[in-house]
Amino acid sequence: MEPVYRGLGRCVCCFWLAVAFDIVGLAVLLIGVFVNVFFYDLLIYAGAIVIFLSLIWWVFWYSGNIEVPPAELEDDVGLLKKDKGRVSGISSAVRRLSSRMSSGIRNSLRRNGGPSSTHTARAQRSSGGPPVAPQAEQVTVAMATMTLQGATPHTTPAVGCVVEMQHATTLTLPT
Template identity: 60%
Template structure:
């Protein structure tokens, strides 16, 4: 039986990091807009960069909440070896010939 995740899902840490970076970026940007400082443009750009970098946390949160059914999690590594057996042998022989020519 699968565990049901309510609310923000399984990746709560990534979610809260993303929210914190968004809030921090907006606060820094608002200080630049309304603060009346000489270096206001630095605060505006820094806030925008922090908001942009929070997209990393949002992608982590989204990717961590993707559910894949167990039947799609088959081990297909063995299937590829059987399917491309002739090609892999040809490549292996060519590689060994090239390697032996350099020795």
């Protein structure tokens, strides 16, 4: 037999925390409004914030006291009755199709994992040794500082073409 809750319901602790937050927040706010202190604005804002935080406890108390009959819970937890007829057949077919599609998508994401660099790591791992991190490609980037006086330009080959630069510096970054 289920216990019968009266008065404040099941979540009494959340109720009293909400009331305490409201009382403390209102007291701090009113002190900030009516007492002549130099930090009155801090008290006003702090009181308002504490009252706002009491809303969390009020939502917990309210949602903890919502009563749902077991007949309405059957559909939510997957306990469908067999004698519902055609509606049950359609909904079970849709449910099966949905679970097949979601598991197929989930499995394909697990199988394909990510970018192509993970495929090389998987191939190295399957060859028998310990897992090896994939080697990052290195890209050479040419950086130039331009001066207008007295420098003679020279050529530096980069990616199959010739680029003229004044004073060139190269930087190698892993990708």
